[in-house]
Amino acid sequence: MLIEHLSIIGVGLIGGSLARALRKAKLVNRITGCNRNENTLKKAIELDIIDDYSLNIKDAVIGADVVVIGTPLSTTEKIFPQIVASLKPSAVLTDVGSAKGSVVITAQKVMGDNFSSFVPGHPIAGTEQSGVEASFAELFVDHRVILTPLDVTDASAHKLITKMWQVVGANVINLDVKHHDDVLAATSHLPHMLAYALVDCLAGMQEREDIFKYAAGGFADFTRIASSNPEMWHDICFSNRDALLNSLELFSAHINSIKGAIENSDSEHLLSIFKRAKQVRDQFTKSRNQSE
Amino acid sequence: MLIEHLSIIGVGLIGGSLARALRKAKLVNRITGCNRNENTLKKAIELDIIDDYSLNIKDAVIGADVVVIGTPLSTTEKIFPQIVASLKPSAVLTDVGSAKGSVVITAQKVMGDNFSSFVPGHPIAGTEQSGVEASFAELFVDHRVILTPLDVTDASAHKLITKMWQVVGANVINLDVKHHDDVLAATSHLPHMLAYALVDCLAGMQEREDIFKYAAGGFADFTRIASSNPEMWHDICFSNRDALLNSLELFSAHINSIKGAIENSDSEHLLSIFKRAKQVRDQFTKSRNQSE
Numbered sequence: 001m002l003i004e005h006l007s008i009i010g011v012g013l014i015g016g017s018l019a020r021a022l023r024k025a026k027l028v029n030r031i032t033g034c035n036r037n038e039n040t041l042k043k044a045i046e047l048d049i050i051d052d053y054s055l056n057i058k059d060a061v062i063g064a065d066v067v068v069i070g071t072p073l074s075t076t077e078k079i080f081p082q083i084v085a086s087l088k089p090s091a092v093l094t095d096v097g098s099a100k101g102s103v104v105i106t107a108q109k110v111m112g113d114n115f116s117s118f119v120p121g122h123p124i125a126g127t128e129q130s131g132v133e134a135s136f137a138e139l140f141v142d143h144r145v146i147l148t149p150l151d152v153t154d155a156s157a158h159k160l161i162t163k164m165w166q167v168v169g170a171n172v173i174n175l176d177v178k179h180h181d182d183v184l185a186a187t188s189h190l191p192h193m194l195a196y197a198l199v200d201c202l203a204g205m206q207e208r209e210d211i212f213k214y215a216a217g218g219f220a221d222f223t224r225i226a227s228s229n230p231e232m233w234h235d236i237c238f239s240n241r242d243a244l245l246n247s248l249e250l251f252s253a254h255i256n257s258i259k260g261a262i263e264n265s266d267s268e269h270l271l272s273i274f275k276r277a278k279q280v281r282d283q284f285t286k287s288r289n290q291s292e
Numbered sequence: 293m294l295i296e297h298l299s300i301i302g303v304g305l306i307g308g309s310l311a312r313a314l315r316k317a318k319l320v321n322r323i324t325g326c327n328r329n330e331n332t333l334k335k336a337i338e339l340d341i342i343d344d345y346s347l348n349i350k351d352a353v354i355g356a357d358v359v360v361i362g363t364p365l366s367t368t369e370k371i372f373p374q375i376v377a378s379l380k381p382s383a384v385l386t387d388v389g390s391a392k393g394s395v396v397i398t399a400q401k402v403m404g405d406n407f408s409s410f411v412p413g414h415p416i417a418g419t420e421q422s423g424v425e426a427s428f429a430e431l432f433v434d435h436r437v438i439l440t441p442l443d444v445t446d447a448s449a450h451k452l453i454t455k456m457w458q459v460v461g462a463n464v465i466n467l468d469v470k471h472h473d474d475v476l477a478a479t480s481h482l483p484h485m486l487a488y489a490l491v492d493c494l495a496g497m498q499e500r501e502d503i504f505k506y507a508a509g510g511f512a513d514f515t516r517i518a519s520s521n522p523e524m525w526h527d528i529c530f531s532n533r534d535a536l537l538n539s540l541e542l543f544s545a546h547i548n549s550i551k552g553a554i555e556n557s558d559s560e561h562l563l564s565i566f567k568r569a570k571q572v573r574d575q576f577t578k579s580r581n582q583s584e
Contacts, residue, residue, distance in 0.1 A: 144508075238557065
């Protein structure tokens with residue numbers, strides 16, 4: 001048994017999928033769930049995702065060997081202080097938040113000496129769906145999970161969480177906290193802002209009806225992520241504020257550069273941007289195909 | 293026989309696919325190709341896409357009943373004057389350009405009284421591939437083709453081009469020229485700019501290598517269109533200049549609004565943008581699924 005007793009705080013798409021996968025692999029003996037909404041927990045029992053539950057966070061982690069925090073980032077500051085006193089000394093704590101700097105700061109502040117048993121994590125998996133009903137055991141197969149352990153992080157805790165993700169099919173990678181946040185701001189958080197901004201922009205246009213009527217496949221692909229959970233993305237924006245603002249700033253400069261080239265009929269400059277982007281994107285496709 | 297003799301100027305993805313589809317449907321007797329590059333034409337003969345070819349545009353349209361201009365938008369101004377004198381009086385002319393206002397102005401200027409036989413068209417189909425080798429007969433099946441006939445456009449010419457696209461599987465729609473250009477600027481040209489700008493922006497970042505390494509599926513979808521043909525998109529930018537600049541301006545305002553909300557910790561405003569966008573995008577998905 002890899003984990004005797006697992007507690008999952010926030011039984012949603014990520015927490016639910018992890019529970020399903022570990023249970024399927026028969027690597028966990030008991031799973032306790034905790035959620036704001038009792039109906040979600042009842043549903044999770046019904047779907048055989050968890051064994052038992054508590055609506056009280058303090059109770060939900062008692063006796064747990066591993067605690068996974070799967071709640072939105074904005075709840076982190078509230079959740080850490082509540083669980084710390086209830087954790088058993090050998091418990092290992094991890095999370096699944098899309099930004100790591102802010103979570104690490106909170107954990108350091110609240111956990112004190114026990115901070116070494118916290119392994120910050122971020123599975124790069126998900127769909128534009130959310131909730132326990134959308135969870136499935138194969139969500140993490142061939143997906144990356146980034147862990148951002150610190151110098152003080154306990155080696156055996158780090159090893160256990162690495163193993164936990166590996167057994168559900170993920171490729172585990174370790175990154176520095178700030179590096180993680182910068183990379184994710186660019187590759188995930190920024191594109192989400194663009195998709196949300198684009199859809200909101202088009203929805204406000206006079207031609208709104210025809211815009212969505214005549215949109216082709218490329219548009220559907222491009223805007224799919226604008227269907228993502230608004231609350232979750234709201235939290236990510238504030239949790240990874242500085243890196244995201246920096247990315248937005250850089251992106252705006254690039255858009256202005258394209259705009260300027262069109263305004264000034266600067267063919268050469270415009271073409272050089274498009275060519276460079278195509279080359280990089282084609283290379284990205286090639287690397288992806290090779291690694292598949 | 294729907295078309296006795298078809299001439300295709302520019303035998304690429306669109307021209308080649310149209311030729312393949314009409315030939316497959318046995319609705320064309322003879323197809324003459326014309327292209328800058330003779331190797332492309334030889335390839336098209338080899339693939340049995342065209343029957344004969346000419347490197348000279350004037351010769352390529354002699355005797356043709358229908359002429360399809362499938363070359364990049366920037367060539368329109370050069371091509372129209374060259375073919376006009378060679379067209380037989382009953383010939384119907386159409387094009388496949390992604391912007392219509394600039395093409396219509398050129399055609400009006402050059403064709404004079406014969407302008408009525410020009411039916412401006414725009415098939416909303418394509419892949420990020422280009423070239424005759426990428427062409428296939430099914431490209432237009434269940435895709436929209438927008439025609440933008442004017443008051444003076446000959447009704448029988450309009451009917452013939454409508455039929456030509458319908459027999460290859462397309463849904464033909466008629467739009468006003470300016471409305472077409474505004475809608476396409478928003479739904480297609482703007483997203484392409486964003487994808488090019490994003491990839492170029494990320495490629496210039498310090499973390500470039502890890503950004504592309506840790507990018508997930510959403511990123512791949514979001515940036516796929518940055519692999520599109522740079523020359524073609526360069527031409528579209530200048531052919532639909534005003535509408536595109538207007539869209540870029542509006543989009544920038546929305547990005548600044550998101551940026552401002554993050555900077556000012558305006559949770560409510562940020563959440564309202566995301567929620568509105570999600571609602572519209574979900575509705576779009578629903579409409580698409582219903583129409584499929």
